[in-house]
Amino acid sequence: MTNISCGIDFGTSNSSIAVANNGNISLVPIEGTSVTIPSAIFYPYKENIPHYGKAAISMFFERKEGRFMRSLKRVLGTSVMKQGTIINGRPMKFEKIIAEFLINLKAKAESMAGQGIEHVVMGRPVHFVDNDPEADKRAEAELREVARSVGFAHIDFQFEPIAAAFAHEVKLSGEKLAIVVDLGGGTSDFTVIRLSNQYVHKTDRTSDILANTGVRIGGNDFDKDLSLAAVMPELGYKTTYGDKRLEVPLKPYFDLSEWSKINFLYTTKMVVQTRQMLFQSHDKTRFGRLLRVLEQESGHALLASVEDTKIALTEQAEYNASFDFIENSFSIQIKRKLFEDAIREEVEKISDSARQCVQEAGVKREDIDLVILTGGTTEVPLVQQEFKLLFPNAAIADENKLSSVGLGLAYDSQNKFGR
Structure with missing residues (x-):
């Protein structure tokens, strides 16, 4: 000891x-x-x-x-x-x-x-x-x-x-029946647990923990959804090229929207392929921005601007996102509604996991006294709205x-x- x-x-x-x-x-x-x-x-x-x-x-x-x-x-x-x-x-x-x-x-x-x-x-x-x-x-x-x-x-x-x-x-x-809502960058996790300041020094809490659930969705996925919905179209996402008007490859856009995959795009092969495709592109202005990001290796800066936009939209209904490191005076006006529409499916999956946790605990949503919100993703207004609706009788601790x-x-x- x-x-x-x-x-x-x-x-x-x-x-x-x-x-x-x-x-x-x-x-x-x-x-x-x-x-x-x-x-x-x-x-x-x-x-x-x-x-x-x-x-x-x-x-x-x-x-x-x-x-x-x-x-x-x-x-x-x-x-x-x-x-x-x-x-x-x-x-x-x-x-x-x-x-x-x-x-x-x-x-x-x-x-x-x-x-x-x-x-x-x-x-x-x-x-x-x-x-x-x-x-x-x-x-x-x-x-x-x-x-x-x-x-x-x-x-x-x-x-x-x-x-x-x-x-x-x-x-x-006093004793409270709580659900912990832990929404981080990579995962969303839930626990239904009996809490009391009388239990703080208990070494075995097995009997107090009623259920755990989790899903591999978090703030980084919200960044990805926002990026694909609002920003990547301005870099040529879903535009076409060539005589057959084929859609440009989607993989670079998905990889640019995910923190852990950006570095894998910085290869000579990827840059050469993108340059060749630019000649046949039907939207050279937008697709040219993708090439610039790859040549300058500015993918992390791009996704950081998306993340800043997400954070700004927790406070504002609309935000002018600047991407002047790609092109002079290049900015995109982004509305919170577009962001919320983009993440709605992810929020539903998060909500489903919380419902499952309550069900596995053998209690009703109305029985929950306390919702403990932790993790930066709980700042998102749509998320807060969802959990207030899910647990109408609960106090919120955040x-x-x-x-x-x-x-x-x-x-x-x-x-x-x-x-």
Whole structure:
């Protein structure tokens, strides 16, 4: 047994780490005073030291030479994990890339604690990979091995929505029947759980957890839907070419709309094919923009602008999205309604998973006292509207959306590893 342990929320979009030290639970400042960090990494050309989070994003957008990566969590359990990738001309395994990101988190926590930390509870989605139990097991095993490789000797896992519940539980009075709605960048997870501040120190919560469900849909999928609906048509998506008026290949547009696939487009073959197709294009202005993005390798900048648009549309009914890095004065006026129409099918799948969770728990939607919203995707107005309709009698708790999972994992680590 130990007096010090930690919880790590390695998220698709953002990550956090919290320390449990002799009963004191606290989030660790990772970048300046921020207790969350974007799950991004940048390897500058001809340098051995990677940069993380906002610093990585800044270096990339300042057009520094090197390799930028984010949404690494999504490769766990997939065939891409085994393939590895090329970093500045050299092959590198994804295990090493993820390990370097976790080393940075661990070092910050150990610096704050003033000692080494060997005990960790890692957060995990209910399903790393949908409808594939073997891939799901493989993903957890891969993350466990990465955690071991960075120096954790004692590793346990907890579902992320359960961790979020633990973080909120300490502030409750009386028992509440809650559903945790954890909508991250890559997954949407749900837990129906009985909570009370009297249960905080219980080591076994099995009887309180009534059901878990999850689906591999998150904010990154909303980015993709918005990109394909509003932005890619302005880059020639679904335009035609040649005498037979064939539709241009769709794959580059889908890959440009997904964080984890953008880098795979930057090949000589792809650029040459796109140049050849431009000669036969029936919409050279729009299709020419696609070629420019590939030649300039500005796909991440493009998708970042889409993500900024998504965030802006949580507050505004309409937003003028600028893409002047592709073409001078190039912008697109995007309405929230277009965004909502684009994501409606995904929101329905998320809602179905929440309904399934309540059904598996053996309770009615009207019985839920508390809805705990966590994860940045819960900011989307259509999502909030959906969950208010689903649980009409429930109070809504939505503080610390980006850090509650990390905090709850540390509470769990204290119960599992502390004296």
